[in-house]
Amino acid sequence: MTLNKDKLIDIYYNMLRIRRFEETVKKKHGKQIIGPAHLYIGEEAVATGVCSNLLREDLVTSTHRGHGHTLAKGANLRKAFAELYGKETGYCKGRGGSMHLAAFDVGMLGANGVVGGGFNIATGAALTQQILNKKNVVVCFFGDGASNRGTFHEAVNLAALWNLPVIYVCENNGWASTTNSLDSTAVVNIADRARGYGIKGITVDGNDVFAVYNAAQKLIKAARNGDGPAILEAKTYRIEGHFLGDPQKYRTASEVEEWKLNNDPIERFLKAIRATGEVSEPEIENVKRRIEDELEDAVQFAERSIVPTPEDALEDVYAKEAAR
Amino acid sequence: MTLNKDKLIDIYYNMLRIRRFEETVKKKHGKQIIGPAHLYIGEEAVATGVCSNLLREDLVTSTHRGHGHTLAKGANLRKAFAELYGKETGYCKGRGGSMHLAAFDVGMLGANGVVGGGFNIATGAALTQQILNKKNVVVCFFGDGASNRGTFHEAVNLAALWNLPVIYVCENNGWASTTNSLDSTAVVNIADRARGYGIKGITVDGNDVFAVYNAAQKLIKAARNGDGPAILEAKTYRIEGHFLGDPQKYRTASEVEEWKLNNDPIERFLKAIRATGEVSEPEIENVKRRIEDELEDAVQFAERSIVPTPEDALEDVYAKEAAR
Amino acid sequence: MTKVLKIFSDATLEAMEEEMQRDPSVFVYGEDIIKQGGIWGQFKGLHNKFGDRVRDTPISETALVGAGVGAALAGGRPVVDLHYADFIGITMDEILNQMAKAHYMFGGQGKVPLVLRAPDGVFPHAAAQHSQSLETWFVSIPGIKVVIPSTPENGKGLLKAAIRSNNPVIFFENKKLFSVKGLVRDSEVITPLDKAEIVHKGEALTIVSYGYFLGEVLKAVEIAEKKHSSRIEVIDLRSINPIDEETIIKSVKKTGKLIIAHEAIKIGGVGSEVAAIVAEKAFDYIKKPIIRVGAKFSPLPFSPQLEESVTTSSKDVLAAIEKLLV
Amino acid sequence: MTKVLKIFSDATLEAMEEEMQRDPSVFVYGEDIIKQGGIWGQFKGLHNKFGDRVRDTPISETALVGAGVGAALAGGRPVVDLHYADFIGITMDEILNQMAKAHYMFGGQGKVPLVLRAPDGVFPHAAAQHSQSLETWFVSIPGIKVVIPSTPENGKGLLKAAIRSNNPVIFFENKKLFSVKGLVRDSEVITPLDKAEIVHKGEALTIVSYGYFLGEVLKAVEIAEKKHSSRIEVIDLRSINPIDEETIIKSVKKTGKLIIAHEAIKIGGVGSEVAAIVAEKAFDYIKKPIIRVGAKFSPLPFSPQLEESVTTSSKDVLAAIEKLLV
Ligand SMILES: Cc1ncc(C[n+]2csc(CCOP(=O)(O)OP(=O)(O)O)c2C)c(N)n1
Numbered sequence A, B: 001m002t003l004n005k006d007k008l009i010d011i012y013y014n015m016l017r018i019r020r021f022e023e024t025v026k027k028k029h030g031k032q033i034i035g036p037a038h039l040y041i042g043e044e045a046v047a048t049g050v051c052s053n054l055l056r057e058d059l060v061t062s063t064h065r066g067h068g069h070t071l072a073k074g075a076n077l078r079k080a081f082a083e084l085y086g087k088e089t090g091y092c093k094g095r096g097g098s099m100h101l102a103a104f105d106v107g108m109l110g111a112n113g114v115v116g117g118g119f120n121i122a123t124g125a126a127l128t129q130q131i132l133n134k135k136n137v138v139v140c141f142f143g144d145g146a147s148n149r150g151t152f153h154e155a156v157n158l159a160a161l162w163n164l165p166v167i168y169v170c171e172n173n174g175w176a177s178t179t180n181s182l183d184s185t186a187v188v189n190i191a192d193r194a195r196g197y198g199i200k201g202i203t204v205d206g207n208d209v210f211a212v213y214n215a216a217q218k219l220i221k222a223a224r225n226g227d228g229p230a231i232l233e234a235k236t237y238r239i240e241g242h243f244l245g246d247p248q249k250y251r252t253a254s255e256v257e258e259w260k261l262n263n264d265p266i267e268r269f270l271k272a273i274r275a276t277g278e279v280s281e282p283e284i285e286n287v288k289r290r291i292e293d294e295l296e297d298a299v300q301f302a303e304r305s306i307v308p309t310p311e312d313a314l315e316d317v318y319a320k321e322a323a324r
Numbered sequence C, D: 001m002t003k004v005l006k007i008f009s010d011a012t013l014e015a016m017e018e019e020m021q022r023d024p025s026v027f028v029y030g031e032d033i034i035k036q037g038g039i040w041g042q043f044k045g046l047h048n049k050f051g052d053r054v055r056d057t058p059i060s061e062t063a064l065v066g067a068g069v070g071a072a073l074a075g076g077r078p079v080v081d082l083h084y085a086d087f088i089g090i091t092m093d094e095i096l097n098q099m100a101k102a103h104y105m106f107g108g109q110g111k112v113p114l115v116l117r118a119p120d121g122v123f124p125h126a127a128a129q130h131s132q133s134l135e136t137w138f139v140s141i142p143g144i145k146v147v148i149p150s151t152p153e154n155g156k157g158l159l160k161a162a163i164r165s166n167n168p169v170i171f172f173e174n175k176k177l178f179s180v181k182g183l184v185r186d187s188e189v190i191t192p193l194d195k196a197e198i199v200h201k202g203e204a205l206t207i208v209s210y211g212y213f214l215g216e217v218l219k220a221v222e223i224a225e226k227k228h229s230s231r232i233e234v235i236d237l238r239s240i241n242p243i244d245e246e247t248i249i250k251s252v253k254k255t256g257k258l259i260i261a262h263e264a265i266k267i268g269g270v271g272s273e274v275a276a277i278v279a280e281k282a283f284d285y286i287k288k289p290i291i292r293v294g295a296k297f298s299p300l301p302f303s304p305q306l307e308e309s310v311t312t313s314s315k316d317v318l319a320a321i322e323k324l325l326v
């Protein structure tokens, strides 16, 4: 690991910010926050490790489990919270909610309620970069379950064929809702599917943020240099239920405990940086405090924001036509 | 090649029967036969090599280029011709025509106007074999172009996961309509995609009927024994245009000539069996005569058959409901 | 005839069990149906009873429907669970070009006895991609039958009839219906696939509806009948492909007034087809404009305040009744 | 204003060229559009002029439409050719859940200026999977615009307007239309995306139609007008999402009689929506049953004799006129 201190602090900040965001969502859920919510707890190293390599102009597409991607890409916490609260001040003016969170101001092109819905969108976004001669890279996050959608195949083939600057990042968290990855996917390492498209496929420990960071760095750099797409698979684990309220009959409590206790990506990161002493304890504490302040501010912002006006419900069904 | 004489004659009969059928279609097209017709000339070794390993109860799904598969599976020439003529005596009572030719009496579950439409149908047919404890195998023919449909991915993954008795046979004829295989498919050997599903993938010379036969035999046997699906890719070439009437602006005449003169699957077969003397010239001549007789009879049958009654057009929109 | 109170989810589970018991060629697969017995418990315990004939699948909707067609053509009787009907678009080509046409294109050589269970309708606060009623697309597709149960009893009866049918049947079951209670006959229940039912007799006005929304209609009718002391006829379509024209026309010839009400978006909805049928075939009997009630023309927003303003309910039905009963 | 005689295919090619010239963010891709310039020559020479902005694609329809959405969200203006609209079902989820909703779900953050060119209608003797008119599915989808040209001129004008629109537009162009000739204005042609056009003025009766089938309607009208010496008003919808209610209602208020005619299947067709609008909003002006003309409820058979019996034509329009003009 050859990251400088600022980068390390940044990574810690991003991982913990996601974790604390999700914990807050969990606390508020069923009360101020309603509707389906899929939490990212335990998977923070993936979004963080990948997005730490992206520029603001770079783009990402997300999944139904989109909070982590949104924050890692640098989204504003106020607007993110307000959206989950269904408020007019939210990123989507309360039209989207958790499953359709998007933050175009930082290049996050949207969570998606359709599993596998992001493959083609990311591919198209990369196509626009190519057509318009831009240097931006697109990252497409997807789950192990999503890897079995036909959209995966069509998108990756097209991107490979046209050499598009897009990295498909598989968050293989072992489960797709109640279904184990091995019961739905006829291959152990999803990144191995890259061979069917003549592109690179790399599988890494997704709870080791350094491993994710390094692999992503290599692939993103290559894509930016015109070397085309790749698949990066990060093996991780979903600590919470599939959605808030999931009875989780499909797995044992001990399976979850094992990951929680011995493989928490944030704890692993802390252990690693503490071992080298690169970041001091006060600096760590400082990050925590910053996040708590940011959170409290955001929650308050969301709570005192106004709800959308029912009469405006049909606004934005169509975009305004400019005289062009 | 360890095939006995009967089998060799059988193979010759099947390849030539397809060839002569197609030549007849070409002759009649625009006159007695109308509508889109995609000919199989030059690819006879694929359907023949594969179907020679199938039992009557085994099933196949086909493509828009379905005459060859239909005949190789043993379809009745009269009913096949009558269908292309749009007659009531045709396999589909004139409802289907070339693109929807089907011969359920010999397990041919239908040509398909939707490219890639057969993947899932074949997979489902194989599922029924497994659920009902039958020993039949299903073969799914598909083109290089079709290999880029999402249906390919979903079907093969499902078949691999459930260990279904289905062989996906790719007829890689280098072209999908006007588009070269290498301009649409991000991998050179489509069978290599098998790795993404943990199953076997074999690429063979599709104009060498022995190579096709042997590879198919192995895979079909394995599938019948419960060893699951596989992909067999046969590299071949489409001698005729994509459809009858194709201006063929996308390829050179010399490319076609080269294949026609030096790589005709029927000529190659004849050369091989003549070299060993296994089949005598009179036996070869006998096959030719049988086919000409069969053809003439079938054409006459088609020509004197009646056209469907317009009043019956809505028949078969729904199947009759039996009291069950 | 005894009747027992059951929730819709359990009634359809009985249908599955009875038909799987009766016919070994019936089997079912879908996403996440084993471990939690389906999102609404509609497959609870089925895997224990029937083992491999009940399967979890990958997230591969085109494969689920397409393989269903192949399985049916090869002699099976698959029941395919779509998880959410919101994603039925993924499978539209399989439905339109394979499932609906195979029997016809092949001149009757094969048949496609496939049932597609498709939970639809608003899932509160789940926003635009999980709250849709798309049944109108299927009115215009020849070769399929499309039913929409409204009660536990006809849910069971329609599902059993669908499984026994020799034709492909789409079974749209509203997400909010699974927990609805109703009396279900204890003996065999088979509900015909192509018949509407008059669920409430009347003379003043005809309301055509179907599915979960029928409950909203009946609520409005109760209030209106009291207020106007007149009787309103309510027809439960049950099938939208085919639509039972005879029952509708007979009713409007009697009442002379028509409302069609559904949870789906009003524009281009099933109500349009019903209105058009009546405007064509019973025009001379109609005394007032035909009113359609349905959701506004918008994707469903997340925020509850917006959600309520876009969706429709008994209030809108009542307003329509008021217009016609003045 | 000079006008030049052109075939539809060439007129739309001009639209492509002009818009690609005008705006470097416009690009186009589809199956087999480079080498033969598209099935009907509608992309002839475009690759030579614009190079990499004109691309052949794999046979991957979901990717084509889905990538179009992503390309548009990222600032591009893609025109996606669907090859045959018969396969639009493959892309229905991309259309419904991404293309139509992205702008709304994200609270207006992104827009989707995507044009989907979708050649539809009967392709003679190509049978059930290559001869469909599926436009009715798109009437009920909020967030998209859907236009259907009927002449070379409005083909060009609607395509240009579609490319300039900030909303996703589906452009259904009938396969038989590509070779149809018509006069096209020599100067800039822009046709509004949401306006119907009265193409023939009259008082005796209103006929609403659109697309290639408008030609069949005009044929019937010519015969009927001579015979009955009365004038028939013909409205070309041009857009089916939204439907220009105002123009229709104004016309039927004048004529009191309405026929809706299209090549698509009658049941559940666009005609149903138009009939329902009129039965709701102009009921008191209508003097006779509203008649819909469309294809029979069947997949298209291959055999020419059957094909003719299932499809509809000017003869059916004429029969409907006869019913209303007696
Ligand atoms: C096309 C589609 N099918 C099914 C669903 C229902 N569903 C939502 S999330 C999910 C599991 C997704 O698993 P995975 O891709 O591994 O992502 P994870 O939840 O593990 O992050 C399913 C089946 C859906 N939303 N979309």
Ligand SMILES: Cc1ncc(C[n+]2csc(CCOP(=O)(O)OP(=O)(O)O)c2C)c(N)n1
Pocket (backbone or CB within 6 Å): B063, B064, B065, B113, B114, B115, B116, B142, B143, B144, B145, B146, B147, B171, B173, B175, B176, B177, B238, B242, D031, D059, D061, D083, D087, D090
């Ligand atoms: C889903 C779909 N997309 C496009 C088409 C149009 N089309 C018909 S055949 C064909 C090429 C198919 O190529 P391939 O699969 O290689 O088969 P081949 O014609 O070479 O036998 C295309 C694009 C179609 N019929 N279906």
Ligand SMILES: [Mg+2]
Pocket (backbone or CB within 6 Å): A143, A144, A145, A171, A172, A173, A174, A175, A176, A177
């Ligand atoms: Mg997962």
Ligand SMILES: [Mg+2]
Pocket (backbone or CB within 6 Å): B143, B144, B145, B171, B172, B173, B174, B175, B176, B177
């Ligand atoms: Mg090919």
